[in-house]
Amino acid sequence: MEQHQHADALPDSAQRVANLLSELKHDKPVVMLSSAGRTSAEAAAGLGCSVAEIAKSIIFRRLSDDAPVLVIASGSNRVDEAKVAAQVGPLGKADAKFVREKTGYVIGGVCPIGHAVKPVMLLDQDLFRYDSVWAAAGHPHAVFNLTAQQLQAMTGAPVADVALVPVAPVESIPQAN
Template sequence: MNETLDALPESARRVARLLSERGHAKPVVMLAETGKTSAEAAAGLGCSVAQIAKSILFRRKEDDAPVLVIASGANRVDEKKVAARVGELGRADARFVREKTGYAIGGVCPIGHVTPPVTLIDKDLLALDSLWAAAGHPHAVFNLTPQELIALTDAPVVDVALRETA
């Protein structure tokens, strides 16, 4: 699964360089199958769905700012919880995602965005030892710890998960 930098797609190369510049030693890995969904990525990596740190982008209605929620692949994001922290949210279509992040949907990395987003990290990720996040391309991922994710993004850790009530 390990790739040399030259073999990576350009968007994944950009992420690999950025990670290296920030002192992150683990390589960008290319999956044979797409990692567009948490389940696909987990199956390709042989890890649990919860270990996928999925990047979900919203549009803040007030000012069109990108809002990035990095959530456990096992969780659905509670938009009301996110809106309570950052303001009313709107949907981010594919054009908005590409324009604000520089990445295609399915490959949105937690870092290296064209427009720095308001970022929140799902507190449930802190219960895990190892995470996998998208690395700028639907087939590219990288491994990190929850602490490394916090350090790379400088984002607050909050409860963003939709909790089903009985």
């Protein structure tokens, strides 16, 4: 497996993900990008794929119990907090300290698996439009490739509509006569 050949080249957090993927019998290696993939656009540019093929991990804080809520969304989608809250309960913002404590990862490198505290999860239905997607592998420069089906199998996350649908400006809506 390629993961073992590159083992000493990976930062500790990315190596932890590589080990988890190996345990899960995942056949794709963790790939290090030459520049950070902190945003979906940066990751897509580094990988030569579309922004929509980036499976971004967004962490929220559930207000009722302070639980981490992980939404794995297509990189081209903005997450609709109201849609997520309707499924998991009222949400608050998760700051960098909360993200690090609850996931074990830094913002920009939050992997969908291997969290310090098991998060409440939702998986964006739009990810299933693509043959494969790229997810963060525990470090802002580290990613791995998989299918949306594999992502669902690894996480057990329910598939949901989480995308914010852009509202058309008022002047572009046709007027009824």
